[in-house]
Amino acid sequence: MQSRLDDLLPRDGRPRVRHECLGAGAGWLPFWLERHEEHWGGIPFGYDCPSTLPADWLFERQGFVALAPWETTAPDIAEIVSADCLVWGSGYPLPDLTDFPHEVDRVVNDARLSDEHKRQVLHANAAKLFRF
Numbered sequence: 001m002q003s004r005l006d007d008l009l010p011r012d013g014r015p016r017v018r019h020e021c022l023g024a025g026a027g028w029l030p031f032w033l034e035r036h037e038e039h040w041g042g043i044p045f046g047y048d049c050p051s052t053l054p055a056d057w058l059f060e061r062q063g064f065v066a067l068a069p070w071e072t073t074a075p076d077i078a079e080i081v082s083a084d085c086l087v088w089g090s091g092y093p094l095p096d097l098t099d100f101p102h103e104v105d106r107v108v109n110d111a112r113l114s115d116e117h118k119r120q121v122l123h124a125n126a127a128k129l130f131r132f
Contacts, residue, residue, distance in 0.1 A: 020129060022089060025068040030080045064129045067121065069103035074121060075112035083117040087125045 066089030067074055074086060088107055091097035099105070107113065107121055126132070 019062055020064040020066070020087075022064075022066040022087075024065075025071055025073075025089075026065040026077055026086060027071055027073040029065050029077055029085070033081060064125060067107070069097065069099070069106060072106070072110075074107060074110060074117070078113065078117050083120045084125065086117075086121045087129060088122050 063085050064087050065077075065085060066087050068089055069091045074083075077083075077086060088104060091103060092100055097103065104122070107118060110118070113121070
């Protein structure tokens with residue numbers, strides 16, 4: 001699994017390429033980046049190190065993850081990694097979605113997220129990702 005996750009890591013040689021992980025939530029991101037940081041600049045695992053820049057620096061600029069509607073990790077990820085990489089993800093039409101059409105309320109009503117972070121997560125980052 002590690003080598004497949006490595007393929008999601010943005011490459012510094014292609015700064016316009018966007019990488020997204022949608023449908024898997026976002027709470028795992030700080031741990032995954034920390035694991036990459038352990039290996040960056042050290043002994044490559046599986047193949048040559050894919051980048052000359054650390055994973056957190058690249059992901060913050062080129063990577064995006066979608067929050068699952070039930071996640072409460074957005075403020076933590078915004079603080080640890082960056083709010084620039086978060087987009088809101090809907091659970092529609094999955095059967096475990098119980099609060100449709102109010103699923104966005106978790107982000108809107110999260111007192112730990114600043115208004116600017118809410119704007120990024122709910123609008124600006126998706127516009128950047130899809131180049132709107």
